[in-house]
Amino acid sequence: MSKTRRRYWLFKTEPQTYSIADLAAEAGGVGRWDGVRNYQARNLLRDEVQVGDGVLVYHSSADVIGVAGVARVVRAGYVDPTQLDPESSGFDRRARPEAPPWVSVDLRHEETFGEIVAMAAMRADARLAGMLVIKRGQRLSIQPVTPEHWRRVLVLGRRAVAT
DNA sequence: GCCAACGTTGGC
DNA sequence: GCCAACGTTGGC
Numbered sequence: 001m002s003k004t005r006r007r008y009w010l011f012k013t014e015p016q017t018y019s020i021a022d023l024a025a026e027a028g029g030v031g032r033w034d035g036v037r038n039y040q041a042r043n044l045l046r047d048e049v050q051v052g053d054g055v056l057v058y059h060s061s062a063d064v065i066g067v068a069g070v071a072r073v074v075r076a077g078y079v080d081p082t083q084l085d086p087e088s089s090g091f092d093r094r095a096r097p098e099a100p101p102w103v104s105v106d107l108r109h110e111e112t113f114g115e116i117v118a119m120a121a122m123r124a125d126a127r128l129a130g131m132l133v134i135k136r137g138q139r140l141s142i143q144p145v146t147p148e149h150w151r152r153v154l155v156l157g158r159r160a161v162a163t
Numbered sequence: 164g165c166c167a168a169c170g171t172t173g174g175c
Numbered sequence: 176g177c178c179a180a181c182g183t184t185g186g187c
Contacts, residue, residue, distance in 0.1 A: 012185090038170075038184095061185055119186080137168040139184050 008145040009049060010056040010133055020057045020068040020112050029109035034080045035090045041142040045103045046077040055107055056145060056153055066118040067153050075106035113157035127152045
């Protein structure tokens with residue numbers, strides 16, 4: 001793991017469960033990103049997501065769907081404790097304690113956009129053409145983001161603040 | 164709440 | 176290992 005190039009990601013969350021405001025409200029703005037229960041997303045969290053990487057926090061199944069702000073990875077992949085906790089909604093009864101499959105990372109909140117960069121606006125933006133999240137049927141909850149798309153979403157997010 | 168898209172499961 | 180049934184995601 002000698003790569004030093006910063007990478008960018010989009011993490012999906014349902015804000016009624018855990019929003020960017022919830023992340024910002026954590027002690028130090030640092031929260032655990034848990035509950036990922038898809039193998040492809042798990043593999044990215046475990047193998048690719050590194051400390052220092054940038055994360056677009058995306059609200060799905062919300063009044064306004066889109067990118068709500070930005071966070072940074074402050075701890076790389078580790079065992080998601082919720083899979084072994086019967087009290088947790090993340091509990092997975094098939095997870096064996098000696099080899100738990102699911103992975104968490106920690107994020108630190110960096111910025112909440114004044115207005116969400118809405119899905120519709122992203123679809124309409126020529127510079128975001130090809131971005132995974134705007135593809136129909138794209139369900140992956142951890143997605144890679146190109147540096148160009150990252151910068152563009154930040155421009156749109158900061159522009160929305162100005163009104 | 165609908166339903167298309169896609170991932171997972173399990174019978175064979 | 177195929178693939179139909181089933182479950183989940185997530186935009187609308």
